[in-house]
Amino acid sequence: MTTNYILDISKEEYRDDYADGENGELWQIYAKQQLISDLESILSDAKKYKQFRRSNANPNHKKTWLSHNAILVSSPRGTGKTVFLRNSKSMWEAGSTKKDELYFLDVIDPTMLMANDSFSNVIVAQIYQVVSDKLSQNNCCDEGNRKLRETFHKSLKQLAESMGKNVEFNGLTGIDKVLKYSSGIQLENNFHLFVESAIAILGCNAIVVTIDDVDMALDRAFEVVDDVRRFLGCPYLIPIVSGDIKLYEHMTQTHFDEKAYDNSTKDEQLKDNGQELSKELTTAYLTKVFPASMRIGLFSIERILPKLNIFDGEEQVTYKNYREELLNRFYFLCHNRDARRYWSDPESARELSQLVRVIKPKVLRENNNDIKEIGLHNSFKNWAALKKSGELFAYSESAIAWLHEGETNENFDIRKLLAFNIKRQTDKVAFPWSKYDVLAAQIEALDSLPEQGGKGYKNLELLKSSFKKDLTCLKAMPPMEFLVNDFWITIPTIKNSKQIKINNIEDNELLLEAKKLGENWQGENIFQHTAEQLLLDVYTDSSLYSTLNNSFNFLFFSRAFELIFYSLKREENLGSLLLNIYQILRRKPFYSVVSMADTKIAFDGEEEELSFSEDSTLISSTLVLSAKIREWREVHKGLFKEVNAIKLIPIFSYCFNSVLTAMNVIKGNYSRAKNKKDTSEAFRDEYLTDMVIRFKYNFLNSILRAGIFGEAVYANVLIGAKSSTVRDEGNLKSFERTYQRNLKLVEEELSGFEGSKNKKTQLLHVIQLHNAISEHPIFNFLDTESIQKLLKIGNKDSDSVTDSSDKKTSKNFNFKSLSSNLDILEQCEFELSHLIGDAYQNIAIIISNFINGRITREETIRTKLQKLRDSEDGRLPVGEVLLPIQQAINEFDGNLFMSEDFLSIDDIRLKNTLLAVSKMELNND
Numbered sequence: 001m002t003t004n005y006i007l008d009i010s011k012e013e014y015r016d017d018y019a020d021g022e023n024g025e026l027w028q029i030y031a032k033q034q035l036i037s038d039l040e041s042i043l044s045d046a047k048k049y050k051q052f053r054r055s056n057a058n059p060n061h062k063k064t065w066l067s068h069n070a071i072l073v074s075s076p077r078g079t080g081k082t083v084f085l086r087n088s089k090s091m092w093e094a095g096s097t098k099k100d101e102l103y104f105l106d107v108i109d110p111t112m113l114m115a116n117d118s119f120s121n122v123i124v125a126q127i128y129q130v131v132s133d134k135l136s137q138n139n140c141c142d143e144g145n146r147k148l149r150e151t152f153h154k155s156l157k158q159l160a161e162s163m164g165k166n167v168e169f170n171g172l173t174g175i176d177k178v179l180k181y182s183s184g185i186q187l188e189n190n191f192h193l194f195v196e197s198a199i200a201i202l203g204c205n206a207i208v209v210t211i212d213d214v215d216m217a218l219d220r221a222f223e224v225v226d227d228v229r230r231f232l233g234c235p236y237l238i239p240i241v242s243g244d245i246k247l248y249e250h251m252t253q254t255h256f257d258e259k260a261y262d263n264s265t266k267d268e269q270l271k272d273n274g275q276e277l278s279k280e281l282t283t284a285y286l287t288k289v290f291p292a293s294m295r296i297g298l299f300s301i302e303r304i305l306p307k308l309n310i311f312d313g314e315e316q317v318t319y320k321n322y323r324e325e326l327l328n329r330f331y332f333l334c335h336n337r338d339a340r341r342y343w344s345d346p347e348s349a350r351e352l353s354q355l356v357r358v359i360k361p362k363v364l365r366e367n368n369n370d371i372k373e374i375g376l377h378n379s380f381k382n383w384a385a386l387k388k389s390g391e392l393f394a395y396s397e398s399a400i401a402w403l404h405e406g407e408t409n410e411n412f413d414i415r416k417l418l419a420f421n422i423k424r425q426t427d428k429v430a431f432p433w434s435k436y437d438v439l440a441a442q443i444e445a446l447d448s449l450p451e452q453g454g455k456g457y458k459n460l461e462l463l464k465s466s467f468k469k470d471l472t473c474l475k476a477m478p479p480m481e482f483l484v485n486d487f488w489i490t491i492p493t494i495k496n497s498k499q500i501k502i503n504n505i506e507d508n509e510l511l512l513e514a515k516k517l518g519e520n521w522q523g524e525n526i527f528q529h530t531a532e533q534l535l536l537d538v539y540t541d542s543s544l545y546s547t548l549n550n551s552f553n554f555l556f557f558s559r560a561f562e563l564i565f566y567s568l569k570r571e572e573n574l575g576s577l578l579l580n581i582y583q584i585l586r587r588k589p590f591y592s593v594v595s596m597a598d599t600k601i602a603f604d605g606e607e608e609e610l611s612f613s614e615d616s617t618l619i620s621s622t623l624v625l626s627a628k629i630r631e632w633r634e635v636h637k638g639l640f641k642e643v644n645a646i647k648l649i650p651i652f653s654y655c656f657n658s659v660l661t662a663m664n665v666i667k668g669n670y671s672r673a674k675n676k677k678d679t680s681e682a683f684r685d686e687y688l689t690d691m692v693i694r695f696k697y698n699f700l701n702s703i704l705r706a707g708i709f710g711e712a713v714y715a716n717v718l719i720g721a722k723s724s725t726v727r728d729e730g731n732l733k734s735f736e737r738t739y740q741r742n743l744k745l746v747e748e749e750l751s752g753f754e755g756s757k758n759k760k761t762q763l764l765h766v767i768q769l770h771n772a773i774s775e776h777p778i779f780n781f782l783d784t785e786s787i788q789k790l791l792k793i794g795n796k797d798s799d800s801v802t803d804s805s806d807k808k809t810s811k812n813f814n815f816k817s818l819s820s821n822l823d824i825l826e827q828c829e830f831e832l833s834h835l836i837g838d839a840y841q842n843i844a845i846i847i848s849n850f851i852n853g854r855i856t857r858e859e860t861i862r863t864k865l866q867k868l869r870d871s872e873d874g875r876l877p878v879g880e881v882l883l884p885i886q887q888a889i890n891e892f893d894g895n896l897f898m899s900e901d902f903l904s905i906d907d908i909r910l911k912n913t914l915l916a917v918s919k920m921e922l923n924n925d
Contacts, residue, residue, distance in 0.1 A: 010313030046206040066233035072290040075298035081242035103204040121371035337705040342391040347546030378513035390474025396854040454485025456822025478660035488552035513574035520893040558591035628777035662716035688791035704742040707766030820844035836888035862916035
């Protein structure tokens with residue numbers, strides 16, 4: 001039999017009176033059939049018991065019997081047990097021909113009992129109340145009614161006396177005294193007489209007592225269940241009790257545990273025997289109270305959802321279609337299980353009802369203004385919090401933040417979007433239910449890098465300073481961008497680069513707007529820009545780590561990610577475009593480990609702090625990128641008409657995790673190759689442009705992976721490819737099969753969804769987004785189609801293009817390649833930076849390269865430095881190292897070496913090196 005279920009959200013939420021009829025609103029139709037069958041069986045027994053009690057010919061007709069006829073409606077929380085109980089009467093009346101033979105009392109909720117109420121007393125009082133109401137409706141002068149009234153009051157008086165009172169029962173006292181002082185046989189007989197007189201007046205053969213939420217009344221639960229066993233065992237009473245059998249088992253065993261053994265006993269054998277006895281008693285007890293044949297299991301929501309239809313008063317939509325519309329709205333372009341891995345369907349009828357009522361089907365199809373859209377995301381955020389789904393919560397909160405600030409936000413910062421801000425996600429006050437262990441996950445990613453990025457780096461320390469132990473965040477986040485040894489561009493490499501010019505900007509409208517921002521945005525010098533400088537400004541940073549300041553340009557990719565995401569915003573005023581791109585370039589890469597450790601993160605007021613008097617390369621890079629992004633937006637305006645960047649937050653969050661995870665793997669492989677810990681040729685000739693291509697194709701692959709409806713190829717790309725393969729487009733297509741296979745899967749699905757307009761449209765958006773990103777200016781800013789090798793990664797500059805006069809080298813060293821031991825550099829910074837400023841780095845260079853660790857005497861150090869200075873090959877480089885130190889010393893007018901700061905230096909080598917340099921004759925240098 002095919003059954004379709006209806007969820008009518010046009011009805012008031014409190015309305016649950018829909019069991020009559022076969023309109024599909026009652027989801028538990030199989031449980032209904034079992035309930036009717038069980039009630040008819042118990043009713044038959046009650047009628048036979050009534051005949052037995054009336055038969056004077058039977059010498060035992062005064063004897064009372066107990067039955068075990070309690071019906072248990074069992075299922076997990078939220079599956080509709082309360083609704084089922086409240087509709088039990090209408091189900092019986094609609095499904096049985098004997099509807100008048102059972103009288104249903106109102107549902108009793110034990111959680112509503114007062115502290116001093118006895119549950120048994122409440123049952124008796126409820127029967128008394130309905131009988132009294134019935135008697136008040138009948139003709140008091142009728143002889144039959146008069147006898148029934150007298151019989152009832154007589155039985156009530158006998159019951160009250162057997163409960164320890166000589167006054168008419170008032171529903172408030174007695175049962176506790178019954179258990180201690182009264183004869184159990186007398187009480188049982190009087191109670192049966194009381195119920196018999198009640199059903200005679202009510203005109204039925206049995207009374208149904210419905211008891212809801214017993215398992216919620218944890219402090220009264222066993223008392224209620226035990227009263228069902230002892231007091232409601234009368235064949236004239238039919239208890240229907242709801243609850244999760246697992247909870248009943250737990251509460252019952254807890255009761256017997258207290259009786260069966262002493263938890264503080266030192267006799268382990270006695271304790272073990274007691275625990276085993278408690279388990280056996282629990283099983284036997286519940287089997288007696290709730291016979292297996294009388295247990296009704298409600299269908300789980302998983303069984304109902306595939307056949308569920310939602311009706312809003314105007315139209316009817318299947319849950320399957322509603323779910324797809326919901327996911328398309330809040331998981332836009334994320335189509336498969338991997339991209340939606342944190343989504344879970346409602347796990348109970350209660351959750352389903354709350355979801356559908358807060359986000360109605362027709363609302364998902366509306367094109368809302370910003371205010372309504374914020375309301376929609378706020379509703380979904382609240383439901384996500386109920387479900388404790390951190391990912392969904394972060395998506396909606398991010399959309400709300402973006403919508404609230406508006407499309408023309410002049411202070412864009414991706415860290416304002418919760419989905420990309422790992423630090424904000426760790427707010428335990430706001431998100432006490434978050435579950436992802438931040439520090440453990442990041443340390444695991446850091447450990448995958450050789451030597452945790454390299455000796456002397458403080459990746460682990462920076463992590464621990466940013467995230468406390470056991471701190472959790474809302475969603476799984478990718479590895480942060482750690483400092484990795486040799487994963488940088490050196491100053492000599494930059495100086496000796498090819499210097500490929502980028503054509504002048506021809507966007508006069510943009511240039512005019514730039515001039516409005518100040519004099520520093522004007523002048524021909526900012527237009528003479530090179531591809532190398534733009535690469536450096538987007539993909540590297542040299543001011544992240546104080547001990548390495550201005551020494552290396554470390555590679556990072558989160559700034560490039562932020563630029564891509566920002567550029568997907570719809571067209572804004574040109575001033576905002578210029579300022580936002582400038583700020584992104586100016587800030588540290590937002591997901592770098594050093595950025596996370598900052599004590600100050602610029603959110604509010606940053607635009608007031610901007611100074612355009614800095615290095616003009618940032619301004620030039622801003623102009624170039626702004627102009628090219630404007631051109632790019634025009635080329636892909638079809639995408640911008642169809643797709644709002646706010647809707648792309650989920651897929652970009654997926655790409656964010658995927659791409660940075662892949663880049664962390666690539667960094668690890670790069671380090672191992674550079675340290676010759678593997679024998680492959682990968683990364684041996686790696687340039688920044690090669691690494692950008694690896695970043696690009698992992699980004700494109702992640703878009704395809706998310707967009708495929710079926711199973712995608714879930715793997716990273718180009719993580720071990722040779723550098724020569726990466727930069728050869730022909731080899732790349734044949735080598736990188738993961739990306740090619742995912743692209744083919746999207747194309748196959750696109751041709752296979754001819755009959756599904758919605759899916760085809762979504763796949764077209766995936767292709768549009770893929771194509772737009774592949775042509776984004778941060779990947780395609782050169783004015784040539786040929787792939788260039790620019791900016792060699794690491795210490796060696798094997799591709800430098802310089803004039804021969806610049807190549808002054810020595811057999812012993814080359815100044816351009818000098819570097820400092822990191823431990824020495826950090827020590828120098830700690831002890832000297834407050835005295836001689838950045839010149840402490842030159843002291844570190846001297847000690848790292850020229851002075852043996854055993855040399856500490858000032859005279860020996862000065863003699864050695866003097867020889868190096870005077871040598872033909874050594875004079876120039878040593879002079880460049882020594883002069884900044886001497887100049888910093890001279891600023892103290894001879895008072896440096898008498899100062900308390902100098903005398904407090906612990907390392908004698910540092911003191912004597914400063915003294916030695918101060919006494920050298922360097923004026924001619």
